[in-house]
Amino acid sequence: MDSRMSEDSVRTATLGDPPALPMHPDTFEVQTWGCQMNVLDGERMAGQLEKRGLRRADSLKGAAPGVILLNTCAVREKSEHKLFSELGVLAERKREQPELVVGVTGCVAQVSGQEILERAPWLDFVAGTGQVERIGELVDAARRERRQSLALELPEEDPVYQFREISRGSAFQAYVTVIEGCDQFCTFCIVPFTRGRERSRRAGEVLEELRHLVSLGYTEVTLLGQTVNAYRDPAEGFGLGGLLRRAASVEGLRRLRFLTSHPRLVDDELLAALAGTPAVAPYLHLPAQSGSDTVLRRMKRRYTAAEYLEIVARVRGAVPEIAISSDFIVGFPGETEADFEETLALLRAARFANLFAFRYSPRPGTASARWGRDSEVPETIAADRLRRLFDLQADLQRETNEGLVGREFEVLLEGTDRHGQATGRTGCNRIVHLEGPAEAAEGERPGSYVTVRVTRGNSNSLIGVRAASGA
Numbered sequence: 355m356d357s358r359m360s361e362d363s364v365r366t367a368t369l370g371d372p373p374a375l376p377m378h379p380d381t382f383e384v385q386t387w388g389c390q391m392n393v394l395d396g397e398r399m400a401g402q403l404e405k406r407g408l409r410r411a412d413s414l415k416g417a418a419p420g421v422i423l424l425n426t427c428a429v430r431e432k433s434e435h436k437l438f439s440e441l442g443v444l445a446e447r448k449r450e451q452p453e454l455v456v457g458v459t460g461c462v463a464q465v466s467g468q469e470i471l472e473r474a475p476w477l478d479f480v481a482g483t484g485q486v487e488r489i490g491e492l493v494d495a496a497r498r499e500r501r502q503s504l505a506l507e508l509p510e511e512d513p514v515y516q517f518r519e520i521s522r523g524s525a526f527q528a529y530v531t532v533i534e535g536c537d538q539f540c541t542f543c544i545v546p547f548t549r550g551r552e553r554s555r556r557a558g559e560v561l562e563e564l565r566h567l568v569s570l571g572y573t574e575v576t577l578l579g580q581t582v583n584a585y586r587d588p589a590e591g592f593g594l595g596g597l598l599r600r601a602a603s604v605e606g607l608r609r610l611r612f613l614t615s616h617p618r619l620v621d622d623e624l625l626a627a628l629a630g631t632p633a634v635a636p637y638l639h640l641p642a643q644s645g646s647d648t649v650l651r652r653m654k655r656r657y658t659a660a661e662y663l664e665i666v667a668r669v670r671g672a673v674p675e676i677a678i679s680s681d682f683i684v685g686f687p688g689e690t691e692a693d694f695e696e697t698l699a700l701l702r703a704a705r706f707a708n709l710f711a712f713r714y715s716p717r718p719g720t721a722s723a724r725w726g727r728d729s730e731v732p733e734t735i736a737a738d739r740l741r742r743l744f745d746l747q748a749d750l751q752r753e754t755n756e757g758l759v760g761r762e763f764e765v766l767l768e769g770t771d772r773h774g775q776a777t778g779r780t781g782c783n784r785i786v787h788l789e790g791p792a793e794a795a796e797g798e799r800p801g802s803y804v805t806v807r808v809t810r811g812n813s814n815s816l817i818g819v820r821a822a823s824g825a
Contacts, residue, residue: 377451378417379497382408387436388427390613391578392460394529395486396425399459400521402490418447421455421493428461428548431715437462441474448476455496457481459489461548465719467506479503483534483549487516508550512588515555517563526766526801528572532560532597533579538616540643541654541721542683542714545580557587557597561604568606573801574766576611577601583612583619595623602633608803609766609781611635614681617642617657617665625672636673637707637783640666641681645700646693649686654721659700666704677707677782684743685714685736687722687729694739701746705754707784708814711743748813755784755811762821765806767798778804785815 382403386396400410403421411419424440427433437458444456457479458470464482471480478496481489485505495501513534522528535550536543564575577597579585585594594612602610610633615624617640628634644650647658657665669676682697701709713736716723765786767778776788776798786806798804806818 375416375418377420377454378411378414379420379453380408381411381414381417381419382421382423382493383411383419384423384425385440386425386460387433388425388429388460390529390576391531391580392425392427393523394520394531394578395460395483396423397520397522397529398486398515399423399425399489401519402487402516403493404521405519406490406494418451420453421457421497423457423459423489426458426460426462428465428544428717429715430712431717434462434466437470438473441470441477445474445476455493457489457492457496459483459486461544464506464508464548465544467504471502471504477502479505482506482508484508510551510553512553513555514559515563518566525570526572527574527576527768528567529576529578530560530563530567531555531578532594532612533582533585536580537584538581539654539721541652542686542717544717544720547719549580552581552584554585554588556589557592557600558589560597561600564601564604564607568604571801573607573803574609574611575601575607576613578613581614581616581619583615583621583624593621593623595621595625595627598624598627598634599631602627602631607633609633609635611637611783614639614641617655617662620665620669625669628669628676629672635781635783636676637679637781638669638676639679639681640669642700642704643681643683644686644689644693645697646689647696649689649693649697652688652722653683653686659696663700663703675782677784678704679708679710679783680704680706682709682711682743683714684711684739685731685733687714687725687731689714689731689739694742698743698746701743701750705750706747707754707782708751709747711740711747713737713740752811752813755813755816758784758808758811758816760808762805762807763816763818765804765818767800767802767804769800776804780806780816786818787815789817789819 384396384400386392426437448454455478459481461483463480467480471477479492481492484507492503533554535552536545537552539546583594585597642662643653643655645659763780765778765780767776771777771787778786805821807821808816808818810817
């Protein structure tokens, strides 16, 4: 799985010391960390619990939750450390309040379920990524029968979701999964083991979910998949481009995004949808991972740096205004200084609108984790390379953003920043802060679209003023 999908949009709550609050048995808390798909899984779990009459714990002041779900990510090692740290805190609460229900879900649960139960035998259940639709049932079993469960089976059939039960975190932006699993088996990636092989949802069900969202007032939707452009409709066989065109025809859907794409699977159908479908946002997340052909070969990415840049050129030829972001891993086993310099050269050539980069973290079960210590890059060197990569990207990004001064963009307002200014995103996924107080324009609120003229470009965001009335 690409690292944007593993780190971006992290929503994590820490428990701290065991609370001295009385427990309310009919409240719950879902702690989620990881990718957008994990966030959506957490929303699916919350919806099932709300259907059963439970309330979110933060809706009831003065009481601790009676059900706690830890929805985990396995792409980075620190997520596993966080899980066992949280379990250490919860063990004491469980001793004091044995009726408390605690479950571990998500990717760490999928790959380490038995180990988790061995280290925390007091847990009520551990459920893998293929068992999200059963979370309500597992919580019921734990509450009523005090029965411990281990549910790790990965389904092989096309996924079907009870999407009307999802308790979403936003009233105007939503995630919709269109494909689960991954068949790429990059040597650094654990996703094929945590999410299984590729399984696409039927387009008819996806479109039904989109119409349902629009009826509730949602205007921006992001289609999700570990490798989203591997999507193939099980009934008719068309790909992501075909799905995007059909999705864009849903009346009331104003902005359509998708994450995350593999470079090898960018085809003419997808480019045509990007170029010819106004509702499809001019944004593409296209992880490169490295600029070194040697490293790319060891990663099993199946393209060279030159081929990657050719794909970027094709995309920009079809959609000149598109913003392209990327992922990079530094310190991959065997990476030399010359390899890293080739990565920096790729950044200069591609001029990404944004990127996400991380030091290599070996994951048990992946090919690269078995290569031995001889190929390891020392942490100090990897950390220095990561800093240099971010420094270069900040300079390039600032230059690009300064070049947008004077341009106008439609911005979907998402809230306010720490200075009390309205903030949102353009269709090309750039963050914009609006000058002046958030209430400067009557009727503006999160979920509104406003036209903004850019007055300043920073390395990580744009500053702008309201240019005309939005919708």
